[in-house]
Amino acid sequence: MNNTFLYGTDHLTIGICLDIASGKTQGIIGPEAAEAIRTSKEEVTKIVHSQQPVYGVNTGFGPMCDTHISEKDTSQLQINILKSHSVGVGKPIPAEIAKIMMITKVHALAQGYSGISPQTLERIIWFIDHDVIPLVPEKGSVGASGDLAPLSHLFLPLIGLGQVFHKGAQLSSAHVLEEYGLVPLALGPKEGLALINGTQFILAFAVKAVQRLGNSLDIADLIGAMSLEGLTGSKRPFDKRLHQLRPYKGTKLVAQRLSALLEGSEIGTSHINCSRVQDPYSIRCMPQVHGASRNAWLHLKELTEIELNSVTDNPIIFSAEDTISGGNFHGQPLAMALDYVTVAAAELGNIADRRCYLMNEGRYDLPKLLIADAGLNSGLMIPQYTTAALVTENKTLCFPASADSVPTSLGQEDHVSMGSISGRKLHQVIDNLEYIQAIELLYASQAIEFRRPLQSAPVIEACHQLVRQHVPPITEDRIFSDDINQLHQLICDGTLLALAEETAILNHINLTKDEEFSIY
The missing domain is CATH 1.20.200.10 (Fumarase/aspartase (Central domain))
Incomplete structure (x- = not known):
């Protein structure tokens, strides 16, 4: 078995997923996926500039889907969604399950239909490779609009918030980022929604x-x-x-x-x-x-x-002119x-x-x-x-x-x-x-x-x-x-x-x- 897995292009099996989680296989972004990711991100940028209403890009969420969000606020919207949706309760899920959540999310986003930035995906892969595992409470998801609460907790550390497990200790994500000389990410349009909308808690x-x-x-x-x-x-x-x-x-x-x-x-x-x-x-x-x-x-x-x-x-970005709000x-x-x-x-x-x-x-x-x-x-x-x-x-x-x-x-x-x-x-x-x-x-x-x-x-x-x-x-x-x-x-x-x-x-x-x- 190849010890390298290409996110977004290779076929992911249960065994390979577990091997990435255990460190036996390394997941990377290959050239084909990198191009698809870049193109999808550019399409989201076009949507923002066009003022065409697209759910979660320049509109509010859930029942506020008809509320228009200005171009200057589209990034703040994504930070807000991570904060407001982090409502999980109960004990933390096992670290291996949280790591599998990150692996499966990267593979889904790297296929190039989500408008995620390459920098955001590379940071998640850094968390996986360095065994920096976000603390995710076990309860709070209803399993549609995706696993919103657990995925929000999973990705709070990207913006320097929340807790992580690292080297046998529970630490603030801000402390770990500082230890490695990293700064919190500034999320772009749709990125917060792309991170938390999906089935990765159930899937893990x-x-x-x-x-x-x-x-x-x-x-x-x-x-x-x-x-x-x-x-x-x-x-x-x-x-x-x-x-x-x-x-x-x-x-x-x-x-x-x-x-x-x-x-x-x-x-x-x-x-x-x-x-x-x-x-x-x-x-x-x-x-x-x-x-x-x-x-x-x-x-x-x-x-x-x-x-x-x-x-x-959701939504799925085929192009700036072709987006679908569906139920995947x-x-x-x-x-x-x-x-x-x-x-x-x-x-x-x-x-x-x-x-x-x-x-x-x-x-x-x-x-x-x-x-x-x-x-x-x-x-x-x-x-x-x-x-x-x-x-x-x-x-x-x-x-x-x-x-x-x-x-x-x-x-x-x-x-x-x-x-x-x-x-x-x-x-x-x-x-x-x-x-x-x-x-x-x-x-x-x-x-x-x-x-x-x-x-x-x-x-x-x-x-x-x-x-x-x-x-x-x-x-x-x-x-x-x-x-x-x-x-x-x-x-x-x-x-x-x-x-x-x-x-x-x-x-x-x-x-x-x-x-x-x-x-x-």
């Missing part, structure tokens, strides 16, 4: 959600296979022929992955001729349930990539998908909780509560209470924010997407899901102990050994939250998945996903 949460949920989907298959082994379940329901008869992309992929994970297991072959006819749904229907969540993920990924390469501000800033396309994927993420936790409950029941030659001396010890009785609580919390977060709309701007903006809420809720659900998966990993690893001396398949054994390096087998009661937090760390920092993938490669096991499931 979608970008990160695609990455996080993609990892959770892989983890769901891996830990689900471990649970199956602990429960001596059958891999027959993952037969390729079965899923060719109902060929959903996600379902076929999950069936293939589960089959590969379980290939060569001594535990699996030890009960081929047992009397059990069918496994419970939480074991047998993993391809259908995990696969449905993968299908939803695919849809969100597709829409997110379209949005990454779109121009979402409206967040509904992503809002509905984010709500749908919130359900998909919650369902991964729901089925994982069912497997935890199943392992606790004392069926299939497992001891009740997964401990040999139950009674004196409560064993793994109570961690399933936590999964039940998290599953229920996730259900309450599944109400679609995009199903609601509250009129704003004195009725001028009479239908809004609420997509910012959709994006934040999805991440709350993924937070809970990662803890549910950590608890299922605790259960599955303990259940496998009762199948010894039989060995599972190579990837599952490697993951089981990794768990045992951090969490010993359970022989008596202890503070299980410590174990849960250890396993949660292995999931969230990528250690568990990295080991699974490395082991699969070494053992010539095909766990690879086709290109459609890649974020690049």
Whole structure:
């Protein structure tokens, strides 16, 4: 992969966006984009001189769209909009999300339809490259006329206002600019509006959600296979022929992955001729349930990539004589998908909780509560209470924010997407899901102990050994939250998945996903 990305001309993917945010790839303005930016800026200058009314260039905003602004006040208008629209409340969003917002905004503006100046874009790129991250409150956007409040906070530092995170500290932007010998920018006509009118808050949460949920989907298959082994379940329901008869992309992929994970297991072959006819749904229907969540993920990924390469501000400047006040800033396309994927993420936790409950029941030659001396010890009785609580919390977060709309701007903006809420809720659900998966990993690893001396398949054994390096087998009661937090760390920092993938490669096991499931 090329380590340089050309804003405004290259195709931006989720993976490349995340690589720019992490410093693996550098985003720059190339000659083609530079020319388009310069031309668009000149067209806005013509509009100002012509006195032709164009929204946000020489008119007021929202319900004041019919109010004329004089040529001498067009720059002050842009500064005022950044100040007046900075009304966010609540905790700051994660620095990575704010950085993704800047990256995606530069790419949208660099396409040359927004009238932004080259100097303004170069300053935003400077913020990205030097890891100077504006403080953006998490609440206050309704997701149309774009993400006005969070984007206003994001770009206050351009004019020397607001707060930033830099080198581990929260500082005033004025202090950081002075430290680097920079002065605040004087915004030109339309620049303030171009900066704050767009979907980059919603989009940044979608970008990160695609990455996080993609990892959770892989983890769901891996830990689900471990649970199956602990429960001596059958891999027959993952037969390729079965899923060719109902060929959903996600379902076929999950069936293939589960089959590969379980290939060569001594535990699996030890009960081929047992009397059990069918496994419970939480074991047998993993391809259908995990696969449905993968299908939803695919849809969100597709829409997110379209949005990454779109121009979402307003008005759009084709030329001084050809401007369109449209609705590309409206967040509904992503809002509905984010709500749908919130359900998909919650369902991964729901089925994982069912497997935890199943392992606790004392069926299939497992001891009740997964401990040999139950009674004196409560064993793994109570961690399933936590999964039940998290599953229920996730259900309450599944109400679609995009199903609601509250009129704003004195009725001028009479239908809004609420997509910012959709994006934040999805991440709350993924937070809970990662803890549910950590608890299922605790259960599955303990259940496998009762199948010894039989060995599972190579990837599952490697993951089981990794768990045992951090969490010993359970022989008596202890503070299980410590174990849960250890396993949660292995999931969230990528250690568990990295080991699974490395082991699969070494053992010539095909766990690879086709290109459609890649974020690049």
